[in-house]
Amino acid sequence: MHTPVTIIGAGLGGLTLARLLHLRGIPATVYEAESSPSARAQGGLLDIHDYNGQLALKAAGLMDEFHAIVLEGRQALRLLDRDGTVLLDQADDGTGGRPEVQRGDLRQVLLDSLPAGTVRWGHKAGRVRALGEGRHEVTFAGGGTVVTSLLVGADGAWSRVRPLLSSATPEYIGHSVIETYLFDADTRHPAAAKAVGDGMLIAPMPGRTIFAHREKNDTLHAYVGIAEPQDWFAAIDFADAATATARIAQEFDGWAPELTALITDTDLAPVLRPLYALPAGHRWDRTPGVTLLGDAAHLSAPNGEGANLAMLDGAELGEALAAHPDDTETALTEYEQAMFLRSAETATDEMPGINSAHNTAQGLIDWFAEKSQ
Secondary structure (H helix, E strand, O other): OOOOEEEEOOOHHHHHHHHHHHHOOOOEEEEOOOOOOOOOOOOOEEEOOOOOHHHHHHHOOOHHHHHHHOOOOOOOEEEEOOOOOEEEEEOOOOOOOOOEEEHHHHHHHHHHOOOOOOEEOOOOEEEEEEEEOOEEEEEEOOOOEEEEOOEEEOOOOOOOOHHHOOOOOOEEEEEEEEEEEEOOHHHHOHHHHHHHOOOEEEEEEOOEEEEEEEEHHHEEEEEEEEOOOHHHHHOOOOOOHHHHHHHHHHOOOOOOHHHHHHHHOOOOOOEEEEEEEOOOOOOOOOOOOEEEOOHHHHOOOOOOOHHHHHHHHHHHHHHHHHHOOOOHHHHHHHHHHHHHHHHHHHHOOOOOOOOOOOOOHHHHHHHHHHHHO
16 A cells, blocks of 8 residues: 555554554554643553454554553452442452553553654644545644545544544533542552552442542542533632532532542542533445544543544554555445444443433442343
8 A cells, every 4th residue: 555644643543553554564644733742641541451452452463562561450340339338349360351551551552663753743633624536635733734645533532534524523421520639549548549449449329420540659540420511510610629629529428438538639630521422323424535533433421442442443444454455445444334333332332321320339230240141
């Protein structure tokens, strides 16, 4: 294949695609808005599944590097009622198929696997337009343009490439999460650390949920879920950390103190993350010279699959392009049809939603049991 591939976005999906293309001898350039790999924190833990994310890493020839960054023991799971009663305490026996890694570490593995210069940092896509005959022009916010015959939007929820294919835009799903961090947890926050355990904690109830992970360096990273409209959150001054955490903690009045400590004892200012999704079953008609992967294609409510699907999208798109070096459109058609089916199936296989009557510790135990049958 002689047509260079232009990839917008250096997330896990875009980098996986770039790695597969590199292995197959197909030239590719990744354009990324961030100024450098360390320009911002890359998020928390990811469980990388043996049925999608790990398949992508195998295709990329990076399984040894992946195993080197796995955090042992983090597949442990605890489910607690709001009063702190432990209903499930599942240890990590090393046989699970979803080992946990830090997102930033995994991104660095992918970056290290690419030739120098593959990623062009500080290139935020601005205007993207079709030129005809499958060619597209990307104009960058800081100046400069690139014209390409094969454009891949790997640029996330608010993709600049998506409008070439679809008029769909992400919509607020009715709840948000507030992120908090507790550092030196075993020493400084022992009650919360004990509640979280070695891996992940879930303390759910309809409309309100606390998730937390034990990350590297004795850090607890919590995601406090609240089902309210965006106007409700807009009334909270998140610039005033003490006021914001106190207001969020009010929504968990009566919960066990070791759980509310994940809100009130945060060592960093709480960060509001509104959650959005594309319409279920989002797809588009084949348009020459352009496609999407990851959240740009199938953004959904958080279900543990997003990063895994993005990497598998990247791997399968890379393999399809390599398999059809003289017929890009056939490659894109094959990739998209498989991706549409996979993302639609995943969207229907989610945990009970935050407002569900089954969003309780016992309800999740029953759901896990049903899934394992």
